[in-house]
Amino acid sequence: MKKRGAFDLRYRLILSDIDGTLLNSNHQLTDEVKTAIKEYAAAGGTFVLASARPPLAMTALAHQMGLDVPLASLNGAVICKPQMAI
Numbered sequence: 001m002k003k004r005g006a007f008d009l010r011y012r013l014i015l016s017d018i019d020g021t022l023l024n025s026n027h028q029l030t031d032e033v034k035t036a037i038k039e040y041a042a043a044g045g046t047f048v049l050a051s052a053r054p055p056l057a058m059t060a061l062a063h064q065m066g067l068d069v070p071l072a073s074l075n076g077a078v079i080c081k082p083q084m085a086i
Contacts, residue, residue: 009043009044009045011045012044012045012046013045013046013047013048014040014045014046014047014048015048015049015050015072016047016048016049016050017050017051018049018050018051018053018058018061019051019052019053022049022061029061029064029065034064034065034066037065037066037067038065038066041066041067046069047065047067047069048067048069048070048071048072049061049062049065049067049071049072050071050072050073050076051071051072051073051075052073052074052075053073053074054073054074054078055071055073055074055078055080057073058071058073058082059071059082059083062082063082067082068081068082069081
């Protein structure tokens with residue numbers, strides 16, 4: 001990122017862990033993180049969640065972030081869209 005609202009899209013896809021990366025110490029997604037992800041997606045980037053969590057545990061976070069892309073759940077063993085398993 002260069003400055004707030006301006007993204008360098010040489011990274012067209014970002015895949016990120018959830019726990020200990022996107023969530024704060026209270027296990028919450030901050031407004032700042034949600035805004036950054038939404039701005040990145042609006043600029044044309046694809047943001048994908050990855051976690052050891054099962055798919056249903058990731059779906060609520062995906063919706064909070066406005067994501068409708070595949071999720072990598074169960075340490076990558078299951079790839080699914082927020083609404084269905086692939």
